[in-house]
Amino acid sequence: MTPLVLQPQSEAELGQMVRAAQGPVSLRGGGTRGVAYGPGTVLETAGLSGITLYEPGALTLVAGAGTPLAEVEAVLVAQGQRLAFEAPDLRRALQRQGVSTLGGVVATNASGPRRVQAGAARDHLIGVRFVDGMGTVVKSGGRVMKNVTGLDLVKLMAGSHGTLGVITQVAFKLQAVPECAVTLQTQVPLSAGLGLLRRALGSPFEVSGAAYGPFGAALRVEGMEASVRYRAAALKALLGGDWVETAGDALWAGVRDAHGLDDGALWRVSCKPTAAEGVVGALAGVAHQATFDWGGGLIWIAVQGVGDAGAALIRGAVAGVGHATLMRGRGAAAFAPEAAGVAALSRALRAQFDPKGILNAGIMG
Amino acid sequence: MDMPLPDQRIVNARDGLIARLRGVLPADAVISDPAETRAYECDALAAYRCAPLAVVLPRTTAEVSAVLRLCSQMGVKVVPRGAGTSLAGGSFPTADCVVLGVARMNAVIETDYDNRFIRVQTGRTNLAVTGAVEADGWFYAPDPSSQLACAIAGNIAMNSGGAHCLKYGVTTNNLLGVTIVLMSGEVVEVGGPWSDAPGLDLLGVICGSEGQLGVVTEAYLRILPKPEGARPVLMGFSSNEVAGACVADIIRAGLLPVAIEFMDRPCIRACEDFAKAGYPDCEALLIVEVEGSPAEIDAQLARIKDIALRHDPVAYRESGSEEESRKIWLGRKSAFGAMGQIADYMCLDGTIPVSELPYVLRRIAEMSAAVGLSVANVFHAGDGNMHPLILYNANKPGDLELCEALGADILKLCVEVGGCLTGEHGVGVEKRDLMTVQFNPADLEAQLRVKDVFDPAWLLNPAKVFPLDVTASRRAS
């Protein structure tokens, strides 16, 4: 008899389970984040847990995909290191509970405010192992920082939302936690605020956070104390106006985790930074709240009281300058429809890696 | 190195092919005179040469599409080419192929500082991308040593790195979008001046695909504001082990230099003789460069000096001027040229975990002594990307073979200690037959499936990257 939930304890066992699967399999990391799971038998990766290699001197970590993110973060912090891409914790925003896993982070390419300076999860991922839809174990990349050997399936797996394979192991490059961080804040209207963020990102002062929200415009600089002091002062001089210095930890966690956007549907919009204002402008007349990250390149929007969750307005406004994912709510497809050429390639790739069409079936189109 | 036998049916139909190419391209875009195609017979892996059937040099994406559609219909193989500086034989032609060069496609399409990107045609050279934005205080970060010559097309295809990628990442971390023409002639836009793909990250697998998936004609590249300043420091050590330990301590301390370059004694000697940079006479040398305002640089270098002094350096020289900075980099930058003066050389490109540096250098010295060929090491130490240069004599029968065998053994060593065959130069034909050292059949099969999707008839850049026996059935059908 098939158990209700598949809980492989090893990569090999996972391979057998997928090989034997007669119908769709719905992948779960630690979390329970409804929208993006496929139908079918639930498969949990929690058994594929544990850090297999951590070399602080080489800034490298290798761990099972089911390893809780929090566990990894605790181990790294003890050595003064971190995952630089600041993976969001969206439990509150998505109204879910559970434990974020490394596999889930990779499968969604989950990346926070520091992306503007340090890159996304995909940019720090240096190796993966996964089980494809036929139950075959595949590896790509490894544990070294520079590697161009063969096609880069590591990047392809990042953000594949479980539709190409079940990730079993991931390798990350790490960053040292800098000794100092300063946040600058100023209260200005949206348009001026976004302009300030873009100017700051266009300066040589290495801004590692550039957000706009109810808190106004906020910038973050990190590094050695003397350097941070210098750059904070240089930014103030460059941008003018009244800036206050804050510790900023709570502010950036809130931006990262999409706090304060609890009502209605929740959108995550990736766009050309200068297009951000127009995208939100398209919602004039509809109740909504927005937070801008990445200097305007990422917008979190909560929308209330429209049947399609605001999809027509938002996707219409972002056409040609980005795309929008529906993270919470109903009334529209979660993932943005892709242009025909890209969609055909993506479909063909999924058919190659998962010919039975069983892994998180249909969630990405 | 084996190449498949050319397809005689195609070779015999050469005249017809050229006539049809002239039908879809302007007259000056098709080169068929053997005297003129000679320049395209090899790339920087010059030991291998082969004349293609013809060379086409289109100027637009539409022309590229027309060529690919035609070749696809006729079953003719196509080898994409940028500037031909590949060290791996990536743009090495076959006798039954058309070389498609993008060198004439070198325009800047759009520059947007507000959104921090530049959009270019991919035939533009790496340095000319920075050149287009430099006056306004911006630059394009990936900086291969070949940047004066190499094209963005080749950079994307090889996912090239450079001396400063420790801080800024390699090509894939600085690429936002591409226009790619599939072998069928279909033009597909992937990505754009925003972050993230709406679905699968096709851009991620296109970058570094060595011309296997399509011809990239345009690209959105991330540009960055230029740092206020940069300053290198040079340190000499009494052994490779000590220099390696110093590198590990710098990284461990959380300092993020933009570059940490390593040279061993044979390399220091050769560079000194060639460039007279005034390098100290020692076993191992590090060049560490940091960026920022003068005060920030002082602060960072103070920390680095603390660490270095703990390892008893035999020399420690901080640059005090532009001229001194230039001199510190001079020897390093002329390393390849210096080697070329004293012998023929083969440049390897494996990556190893940084912690394995001392062990791997010791093993390379032993292996080199056993074979009787000298090896000089110059590499990006911060990320473990090694460039052992094996010196040999091309005129001495058997020497090239000996050199290739030693090269293969060194790359196997890299894989054995947890590293890989190539960190930035790519597989090409050079490392094709070693792929099974790093990947098992299932790993390779997954890569072939990606190729199947983009180029189902296996006509693009044939006989590269994947071992011939692994691809035999696909190439036959």
Ligand SMILES: Cc1cc2nc3c(=O)[nH]c(=O)nc-3n(C[C@H](O)[C@H](O)[C@@H](O)COP(=O)(O)OP(=O)(O)OC[C@H]3O[C@@H](n4cnc5c(N)ncnc54)[C@H](O)[C@@H]3O)c2cc1C
């Ligand atoms: C529609 C949607 C899109 C999202 N996009 C983003 C985003 O672009 N950026 C961002 O920062 N956060 C994104 N998230 C949030 C992201 O899911 C969490 O931040 C992530 O870290 C949750 O980890 P988890 O272990 O709880 O994963 P889960 O919630 O268990 O899983 C997340 C997704 O990954 C799949 N998955 C989990 N483990 C594996 C595995 N080992 N192998 C293969 N697939 C696996 C799941 O099936 C699911 O589709 C998205 C969430 C949803 C619902």
Ligand SMILES: Cc1cc2nc3c(=O)[nH]c(=O)nc-3n(C[C@H](O)[C@H](O)[C@H](O)COP(=O)(O)OP(=O)(O)OC[C@H]3O[C@@H](n4cnc5c(N)ncnc54)[C@H](O)[C@@H]3O)c2cc1C
């Ligand atoms: C002296 C010297 C120093 C070097 N230093 C470095 C270095 O520091 N770092 C580094 O990473 N590399 C270095 N290289 C290697 C080389 O310069 C890079 O690999 C470079 O990116 C190749 O660019 P190219 O335009 O010359 O490409 P080519 O040699 O023409 O082609 C390289 C590959 O790209 C493919 N290709 C070309 N154009 C396209 C296209 N339009 N679409 C799809 N595929 C295409 C080709 O088929 C081939 O597989 C060096 C080379 C030399 C000779």
